[in-house]
Amino acid sequence: MAKEFIARGADLELKKIRKEFPGFTAIEELDLHVPAGEFFALLGPSGCGKTTTLRLVAGLETPTSGQIFIGGEDETETKPHERPVNTVFQSYALFPHMNVLENVAFGLRQRKIDEPLVKAKEALNLVQLAHLADRKPQQLSGGQQQRVALARALVNRPSLLLLDEPLGALDLKLRREMQIELKAIQMEVGLTFLHVTHDQEEAMDMADTVAVMNKGRIEQMGAPEALYDRPKTVFVSKFLGQSNLLVGEVESTSANSVSIEVAGNKISVPKTRAEKHTGKIAIGFRPEKATFTNKKPAASSSTNIIGPGEIIDIRFTGVSNQYLIEVPELGNITVFAQNIGKSPVTELGEKVWISWSVEHSFGLSDLPNTGEAA
C-alpha cells in the first residue's frame, strides 16, 4: 500500500490550445506547463476559460486545435475514461444511487483493481469519513460531500488531479479548513493538482504556482508571492489583491529607475520592476505598502509622495482600516493601515500626504482604461 502512495504525479503540458464554441472563443491560445507533483492554480474571473481548460484536460471537451500531453503522452485524442486523470467536480457529482463507499470504489471497480472496497475504505480514512461509508450522498453535509468527492478521485492515484472550484459551495470557515486539509493531502500523496478557482486568496494560500487567466489567455504566471509583489498587467494588479495605479509619460530616467510626473508629483519605479521604460506607463503600489501623514514628508529619492488629498471614506475591517483618499487630478487612492496603535490621522476630511517606498512600486506593461485610472 505504501508503494502506491509513493507513485508521483505526472506533468501536464498544453501546447497552443484553442477552443471555440459556436458563437464565441473560450480559449484564444494557451501554452501551459504544470510540473509533476506541483499544486498549480488557474485563477480568473468567471468566463475567462479556466473551467474549459480543465474540461479539455479531463477529456470532456476536445480542443479546436493544439495538443495535450500528460506525463509526456499525447492525450489530445483520447477519451475521458482512457486518461490517467480524475476530477473533483464543482457540484461534487456524487452518484445518488450508490452509498459513499460504492461511490469511492467506482473508479477502482471500473479498472478491475483488487479489493476495491478495502482501498475505498482507506481513501475514506484519508479524508476522515470512514464512519459514514454506508450513508447515501444526500445524507451528508456539503463539506462531507466535498471530501467524498476528493476521496473518490484520489483513490485512483491519478497522475493528475483536477479540482473545479471544489470549495466554492462551502461557507468561509469550512473553506479555510478544507484549504489546509487539501494542501496537506497533496503534500502527503505527492500528486499533481490542477486547481481552478476565482478566489484569489484560495489560490495564493494553496498553490505553488498561480496562473492568472483572463479572456481565454494566461496574463501572468508565477509563485503567489512574486505575482502579488510584482504584477505585470493592470488585470493582474487588480484581480490579485488591490492596487493604486498612476498613469503618466516617462519624464526622466536615472541609472536604475524611471519616473513619471502626475499632478505635479514625481513618481519613480525601479527599472528592474518596470515592464516599460519609455512613453506613457502605469505605475502601481499596494494599499498596505503606503502610509499617510498630515504634514508633507521630506522629499527623498527612495520615497514617492503624492498629496495633499482628502480622506473621504474610512472603513473598519477588523485587522486594518481602509482609507479612501481623494487627490485632486489623480482620483481616489486606497491606503490600508493596520490597527496596531492609534493612527496619526483618522478623521474624515483631513488633508494628508501619501508616501510609499520606490522599491514597492511596480510598472505595468499596459494602461488602465480611462475612468478606472485610480
Next chain:
Amino acid sequence: MRLSLGKLTFPLYALLAFIYLLIPIVYTFAFSFNDSLKTNLIWRGFTFDKWTNVCQREGVCEAFGNSVLIGVVSTVAATALGTMIAIALVRYRFKFRRSINLLLFLPMATPEVVLGAGLASQFFNLGVQKGIGTIIVAHVMFCLSFVVVTVKARVASLDPVLEEAGKDLYANPRQVFWKITFPLLLPGIAAAALLSFALSFDDFIITNFNAGSEMTFPRYVYTAAARGVPAEANVIGSAVFIAAILIVLATQINGERKRRMLLKKH
C-alpha cells in the same frame, strides 16, 4: 349556522365525489362473489366459486392470457424504444428535434377510432394477417408517446455532470449508461412501463380494429356484455384492480421509507 354549513360543504362534496367514483368498482367487486348462472345482473347469493374456478367459463382465461402476453411484449418494446427516443430528444441537438417533440403528441391527441381504423387499413393494404402480432404493433405505437413523455421528464432532471463523473472514473460509454444513466432513470422508466401496460391491457378500440379473430380480455367482456357479463370477468377485473392498488401502495411505502432514511442525518 351558516358557518357550520360552509365548513361541511367541502367534506360533503368530497364524500359524494368518492362515492360516485367508487360505486362501479364496488359493484364489480361485489358481483364477482355472486352465485350467478348465465347472466350476472341479479344477486343470487354469496360464493367464492367464481374466484376459485375462474377458468371454468370458456374463453375468459384465454382472453386474459392473451391480454397479459400482448401487454408485456408491447410494454417491453415501447419502453425500450421510448427511453432511447427520450434520451435523444433531451441530450442531443439535431434537425427537426422540435418537430419530433410535437409529432409525439399526435398519437395521444388523435381519436382512437381514427388510429385504429387507419392502422387496420394499412395492415389490409400490406396484406398482413391480423392477430397477436398486429395487436402488439398497434399497442407499441400508441404506448410509445406516453413512454417518451414520461421518461423525458426524468432525463431532463438528470444532471449530465453525473455521467461526466462516470466517464472521468474510467467508465466507457456503455458502462456509463448501465451503471449511472439507467439506474437514475429507472423510476421514470418503471412508471412509463406501468402506464404502458395499463394502457395496453385495457385497450379496446384500437385492438378491436386490428385483432382479427384473436380475443383479448376487453374484447371478451365487450362480446359477453351482449348476453350479460359473466361473474368470472368481474373476478379478473377485481383482481387486476387489487394488483394495481397493491403496486401503488408498495411504491408509496417504499418512497416514505426512503424519505425517512434521508431525514435521518447523523
